[in-house]
Amino acid sequence: MLLSKxxxxxxxxxxxxxxxxxxxxxxxxxxxxLDAEKVVSLAKVMMAQGFYLEDVTAIDLNPDMEVIYHYxxxxxxxxVTGRAYTPRHAPEVPTIAGIYSGANWxxxxxxxxxxxxxxxxxxxxxxxxxxxxxxxxxxxxxxKVKQLKDIKRAEVKEQAGAPAAGEGKPAPAGGEKGEKx
Amino acid sequence: xxxxxxxxxxxxxxNMGPQHPSTHGVLRVILKLDGEYIEEAEPVLGYIHRxxxxxxxxxxxxxxxPNMGRVDYLSALSYNQCYVGAVERLTGIAPPPRAxxxxxxxxxxxxxxxHLLWFGAYVLDLGGFTPFLYSFDDREHILDLLESITxxxxxxxxxxxxGVSKDITDDFITGTRAFIKRxxxxxxxxxxLVTKNVIFINRVKEVGIITPEAAxxxxxxxxALRGSGIKYDVRKNEPYSIYPEVDFDIPVQDGCDxxxxxxxxxxxxxxxxxxxxxxxxxxxxxxxxxxKVPKKVKPPKGDCYFxxxxxxxxxxIYIVSDGTETAYRIKLRTPGFSNLSxxxxxxxxxxxxxxxxxxxSLDLVIPEIDR
Numbered sequence: 001m002l003l004s005k006x007x008x009x010x011x012x013x014x015x016x017x018x019x020x021x022x023x024x025x026x027x028x029x030x031x032x033x034l035d036a037e038k039v040v041s042l043a044k045v046m047m048a049q050g051f052y053l054e055d056v057t058a059i060d061l062n063p064d065m066e067v068i069y070h071y072x073x074x075x076x077x078x079x080v081t082g083r084a085y086t087p088r089h090a091p092e093v094p095t096i097a098g099i100y101s102g103a104n105w106x107x108x109x110x111x112x113x114x115x116x117x118x119x120x121x122x123x124x125x126x127x128x129x130x131x132x133x134x135x136x137x138x139x140x141x142x143x144k145v146k147q148l149k150d151i152k153r154a155e156v157k158e159q160a161g162a163p164a165a166g167e168g169k170p171a172p173a174g175g176e177k178g179e180k181x
Numbered sequence: 182x183x184x185x186x187x188x189x190x191x192x193x194x195x196n197m198g199p200q201h202p203s204t205h206g207v208l209r210v211i212l213k214l215d216g217e218y219i220e221e222a223e224p225v226l227g228y229i230h231r232x233x234x235x236x237x238x239x240x241x242x243x244x245x246x247p248n249m250g251r252v253d254y255l256s257a258l259s260y261n262q263c264y265v266g267a268v269e270r271l272t273g274i275a276p277p278p279r280a281x282x283x284x285x286x287x288x289x290x291x292x293x294x295x296h297l298l299w300f301g302a303y304v305l306d307l308g309g310f311t312p313f314l315y316s317f318d319d320r321e322h323i324l325d326l327l328e329s330i331t332x333x334x335x336x337x338x339x340x341x342x343x344g345v346s347k348d349i350t351d352d353f354i355t356g357t358r359a360f361i362k363r364x365x366x367x368x369x370x371x372x373x374l375v376t377k378n379v380i381f382i383n384r385v386k387e388v389g390i391i392t393p394e395a396a397x398x399x400x401x402x403x404x405a406l407r408g409s410g411i412k413y414d415v416r417k418n419e420p421y422s423i424y425p426e427v428d429f430d431i432p433v434q435d436g437c438d439x440x441x442x443x444x445x446x447x448x449x450x451x452x453x454x455x456x457x458x459x460x461x462x463x464x465x466x467x468x469x470x471x472x473k474v475p476k477k478v479k480p481p482k483g484d485c486y487f488x489x490x491x492x493x494x495x496x497x498i499y500i501v502s503d504g505t506e507t508a509y510r511i512k513l514r515t516p517g518f519s520n521l522s523x524x525x526x527x528x529x530x531x532x533x534x535x536x537x538x539x540x541x542s543l544d545l546v547i548p549e550i551d552r
Contacts, residue, residue: 026483026486055400076418079419079486100398101523102398105519128226
């Protein structure tokens with residue numbers, strides 16, 4: 001019930017970006033793959049649906065970093081993962097601290113670890129690292145950073161028209177950008 | 182403590198911590214005071230930051246296991262459980278039923294020891310010394326029990342991918358049953374000594390109000406959320422392990438204050454004891470490790486999220502695998518981080534002495550917040 005209601009609500013705004021995930025394997029029900037500017041609209045939808053923000057984090061990938069938003073609900077079991085992509089050399093996404101106050105710290109932490117700028121963040125100073133830290137520990141060395149297709153789950157073959165195993169998920173935003181590079 | 186004074190503003194700046202005894206670890210809170218009232222509070226983190234997430238990226242999955250006992254040293258087994266659960270979900274390894282039962286029994290014992298420590302330390306923060314001695318006496322029994330099977334007293338590393346490292350003994354089972362009997366006798370004493378104590382009630386009642394709306398904005402979970410009337414517990418909402426097979430309740434209080442959070446934790450202890458008893462009764466025979474678990478775990482490409490309910494709330498691990506022996510990314514979502522982030526908002530306009538009872542009622546464990 002909660003899942004279908006949430007799905008309808010997200011679908012009405014992001015009809016192309018939403019996809020269902022296999023909960024038993026990945027631990028979340030819905031995945032929304034967005035352009036970086038749209039993370040605020042997703043946060044607004046999730047707030048209206050009564051979700052709380054679990055965390056904000058990122059993965060260092062080439063050429064685009066992936067910024068991840070985990071949402072969960074307190075009534076029942078429904079987890080939604082939002083993903084946005086931003087160029088690795090100058091990562092920037094808008095802040096959602098205006099909607100979820102808790103995002104303030106999560107975004108500061110992600111800024112510490114990855115150097116991602118959260119546009120319009122009220123107080124983007126180091127949280128866990130020293131105030132004079134000039135490094136971002138979770139940014140990988142150039143030789144070690146991988147591409148999106150290297151970490152994406154191989155699609156199950158039974159699905160009609162599914163890409164061959166090992167190929168990246170066709171993502172509206174990130175996938176295409178990844179292929180261009 | 183360093184005190185700075187700005188005469189023009191007539192405000193007093195006070196550093197509470199990082200060595201203040203009531204911050205239980207190394208948390209610093211900068212307080213801007215107007216007389217005895219807090220105008221603004223800013224928690225400063227990072228004094229015990231160890232970058233556990235980076236460590237996860239440069240060692241194999243099995244080598245990362247001991248880290249889990251050190252993120253939150255007071256409920257180490259819940260963290261063990263979450264990590265092995267996440268890796269098992271990623272690889273498809275299924276632990277045998279006996280191992281799942283042992284995991285729940287030991288994790289719930291760990292939850293009891295965490296709550297007992299919190300109970301003693303919290304009342305100590307508020308000026309009551311004696312309950313601390315009683316609760317540490319009780320907690321000592323749990324540490325002895327867990328030491329007998331896990332080999333350590335605090336930073337447990339007992340669970341393995343596909344089971345647990347060692348089977349429990351008959352002595353452990355008799356000892357656990359005896360301990361539950363003992364704690365059941367002691368809890369009413371705690372109630373008369375503390376819960377009904379008028380001095381204590383005056384310090385915690387209507388202090389540190391967390392409204393359900395604010396709790397959601399900040400992602401507050403665990404007893405702090407259940408003290409605000411929201412019945413959310415990962416063990417019930419998103420059942421894992423054998424929790425669906427045992428009968429237990431989720432205590433909820435709707436006072437939204439420190440007293441409600443206190444009562445929730447006290448009631449939770451009884452529920453943990455119920456879970457342990459039922460699990461001991463139902464404990465199946467059999468192996469405690471799944472057959473054919475590879476020495477070097479190598480999950481397929483992909484990501485997975487796994488959450489458990491620790492003594493402090495919803496703890497989640499997000500693992501991204503690139504198909505090698507080392508994780509590409511491990512994210513630890515710790516409950517204390519979100520629970521503390523609400524402190525600045527709820528302490529605004531309250532008395533300085535209430536900051537102590539508010540902070541204590543959130544049950545902060547700083548290593549888990551700083552990671």
